[in-house]
Amino acid sequence: MDIQTTGLSRRFGKVTALHSVDLSVPGGMYGLLGANGAGKTTLMRILAGVLPPGGGEVRVGGHDLTTGAGRTAVQRRLGYLPQDLGLYPDLTPREFLDYVGLLKGLDDTRARRQQVDELLELVALSEVAGRRMKGFSGGMRRRVGIAQALLGDPALIVVDEPTAGLDPEERVRFRSLLAGLAGHRTVLLSTHIVEDVAQTCQHAAVMAGGRVVYTGTVPDLVRMGEGATWEVVTTTGAPPPVGVVVSAISRTDGTHYRVISSTAPGAHAVPAAPSLEDGYVALMQRAPAQ
């Protein structure tokens, strides 16, 4: 289910959350990176039909999201995991999924229940399927969230900051789960955690200040850091005077800084192979100020 936006904009009062966003998402797993406040969540909410666009065009699977009929048509084939999804504490995961399934139009009781059980198994919640969700951990709540997004075998899955607040083990498990879903679907993963995209996506877009500042493959985004990624070791502990410090590790021979800079950040700076995080930071350095 492809996504096409042309000149998409959206304002909230005097604040412009999206400035003429042009984006083309062909299918498969697609990452959407950007700092908090970059406009990712607004874009996700528009694609999920929760917010109407302010201007421009949005087409998902050929449906025009500026119309009510188009939004409903997309919502019938959508799985959406909002940022900070809340759950009903009085319901069990099985009941919650059944409820969402009914609202998604899964009217065949037997098929719906079977799908609910399969999804609970997939997200490793079968053992607590009959327990009320009050008191569930953040990881368990996220897993319920992804299970409800998968109900009805959606062609498009939109997940907004799905790993925020998860512990490392849960994050790895969640990433694997998401990557496994992308086979015949479009999975749009919005995150400010670069590692999530590095581990799961072939293609990505980067947003800053409500604009799309990069679209392309993840390896090409990594290459944005080539010639701009440096390692510097200082014995004084002070960071290099130029560039953006990506990491700082204290070792016996001094502090090892990883720095993004267009010029060498010191006489002893050594060029380093960039990671996606380096490429992302280099891109954000070059992106025009908003």
Added chain:
Amino acid sequence: MSELLAVGRYEFRMQVRKRSLWLAMLLLAAVIALTQGDRGPRYTEAGAPAREVMAGWALLFGIVVPIGFGMVLADRLVRDRRLGTTALLESLPVGPRVLLAGKYLGGLASSALPGLLAMLVAGGYETVHRGDPLMLAWAVLAFGLIMLPGLAFVAGFALVSPLVISAPLFRVLFVGYWFWGNMLPPEFLPSLSGTLLSPIGDYPVSWLIGETALYAGVPGWLSFLRPAPSGVSVLVSVVLLVLVGLLPLVVAGTVFSRQRRTA
């Protein structure tokens, strides 16, 4: 239709599991039942018809049970925002009117249950006490005719008003309204008490017992809403209460639909 039933069913299930629903309403019902004076239904003369006895009980419970009802329903819509389920619900192919209607039906059904239970307990007590098996049947009938329309009226306002004013403020105002709109003598101050829009069930009770229960039909403010109690005026009162209770939902549904298109 299946979406409406789904929302209603799960709203019912969630609400009925709330301990505060049962505690608040059954406690209020127990207190009013135990403290009723010698004019209370327990002291209706021996040999009085079941209709009259159970109408008296419905009126007695109607003094306080709807207050608990309004209290517990006041957070049903705002809690979706509080819990963070709004974005998910809005991403599903279900319109806001269906969600509202389902929440109304589920909330009304679940929150009315303690009232029905209180009536059944009173009916059971009267069946044993007076040896009249019709008491239980009249408990159900009186609940449906006297209490339920008033609860339907309250439900619409209790669901929607906290979206405009806060739930705690609604609760305070609602208690004030309940006594002003039901139990204030019409000659004392302009009031809805004694009108067809009195949700305590003044008209059906007056009709069933054959005399004015509280102020039904007593002259006062808005005289066109104060006909003499009769079968017809009871019917009009029931229909009016249900329809007026639906008004806030219609307004909220229209606003939500417009917000989804343009917000």
